[in-house]
Amino acid sequence: MPLSEALKQRVINDYFPRYPTKRAALMPTLWMAQDELGWLSTETLAEIGELLELDPTDVESVASFYVMFNRRPIGRKLIEVCENPSCWVNGASQTLERICHKLGLDPHAGHSGATTADGEYTVRPTECVAACDYAPAIQVNWRYYGPVKPEDAEAFLENMDRFALERDGLTPMFGTHEQRFKDGSAWQVDPASNGAPPPKPKEEEKK
């Protein structure tokens, strides 16, 4: 399927003026093409090359470098499970396996992912998505979900909204926004204790 005329006009009018070279518009153009068509075929890349005055192989070398550019069709829901240490110590690998098992996919398909026969889901492991406080974190079409513990994997597939992190227009988070920080109680540090190690935590005393 060829690129739409609107997209080409947008590249020419919005993106060419931003950069001194036409080549620099490649990343935004690839993104827009993928958003429009779902994936980047060789024909699409050639068309982009024509638009940006680049060799088609040159465009392909860039598009295939970045893992988020799909060089083959993917499912309507792209489920990416982070498997880096923060998520991994909280059970991300098992979550991935359970999700794949439920959908009848191969959990060991690697980082290019596996797609269900009906084209609904593609599941693949991914690198850190910067939601380590909601480990194991999952992105579905690059929206944040978590934490999805291994035992929650089936519930997650049934009702993803329950795990969505982007509620009320804001990602909720642990940390300094909490009341104990807002009212200052967490900041009350005894000046005399500065430099001295605080008392050891309880579980260490037991041993």
Added chain:
Amino acid sequence: MAQSPPGQPAPPPPPLRGDPVAGGGKPGLPVPFEPVLTAAFGDPNSLKLDNYVRRGGYTALRRAVEQMTPDEVIKDMSDSKLVGRGGAGFPTGLKWSGTKRNPAPRYLVVNADESEPGTFGNRYAIEGDPHMLIEGMLLCCYAVEIKVAHIYIRGENRRGAEILENAIAEAYKGHYLGKSILGKEGFDVEMYLTRGAGAYICGEETALMESLEGRRAQPRIRPPFPVDVGGGLFGRPTVVNNVETLMCAPHIINRGPGWFASIGNPNSPGPKVYTISGHVNKPGVYELPMGVTLRDLVYKYGGGMQRGQRIKAVSPGALACQLLSEEHLDVTMDTATLTRPPFFTDFGPVGFGAGGIIVYGEECEIIDLLVNSSGFFARESCGKCVPCREGTTWMHMMLRRMSLGGARPRDLDVLLDVARNVGGRKTLCALGDFAVSAIGSSFRLFKNDLEQAVNARAEQRGNGHSTGRTERTPAHV
């Protein structure tokens, strides 16, 4: 109270929120500390321009434009002793003045490609207070006389990109971007957002610029450095700064460099957004003075360890840093401490990275951790330098074989030898060093654990004791 250095014409402005009381007259004293960077996080209205202005936003820019020369802004940044928050720890004032020495046109590039496993402070910063970043960028543009600023945000953070696009549009509407900003003749800034597409290497400044220019993100040969002609974006002198570094700028201008320098460790001062994750009960974003102890971070703020387990290892600045163990609980977490002896080992500095702390409890086996982390670097190596491209993949394959019970005699010696030949500045960027830091430090701290686990698994081999997944294809294959 903020102290202006002698020769600075303008007195410190009234503080934005309450009285700045950091320092208490004694450097390094974290009492009582007031968060400034994360103050608005968690408020759904904080994304709006009018809310930011009501909270005292853009006063620093107005103050800089109306009362200070660009060089005075750079001097304030230098006096504040702010060091880059992205990991390398380069003094920000020096970077700005170094770029300004080179001829225009110059560029500002914001590195919002935060992909280090375990760091997520920048994502919350962008999603929590985008206008603070824009104000910091404008201060940099004013000081270094830059007309075009690019933000490069990682592709996974789609929501952050949407929020920033909206914030930039609002700032244009409010005349904080565009021509003659705040009525200052000649102060024109155009700001653009570019999305990455999932490459860890884009966090490296020259690779980021390659990506921004529409190429594969592979690091460039330095020199020329980004601040020099020929080394920066499109060959022009370029300031590449981290999101958090730029967010510090408005507060430094508003409260004075003395206020900033009085917080935390005097060698790398300031408020720092720590992110804690892993086996802790309350993982999250914590803004604290530079130089809180690891013990405080884990037990006081992080809420202690899950299921009451003991700490096995800690990655002090996310995956790229060397591991620490329970004996290092009292080390202060800041750039200056973790990059100098005794935290400078034969595998280079332990490193503080961007302040993303991953805590591993006893439930985590070091060998499995190394398999996981080496796999990450094997997949994310860009493939330009041979030691990194080949070495990371081979180390991952060796470690995986060992973790699955296939260890051969002398495997650990060979692994250490490979690690020494990948690390140690043998590659264009630091990814080679990052890839071996966890392995090298494990040999120093956990050699017994490693040997025991590897031998035990080799004995159990064939009894169904496989622990790792078998199919981990490197990304560039």
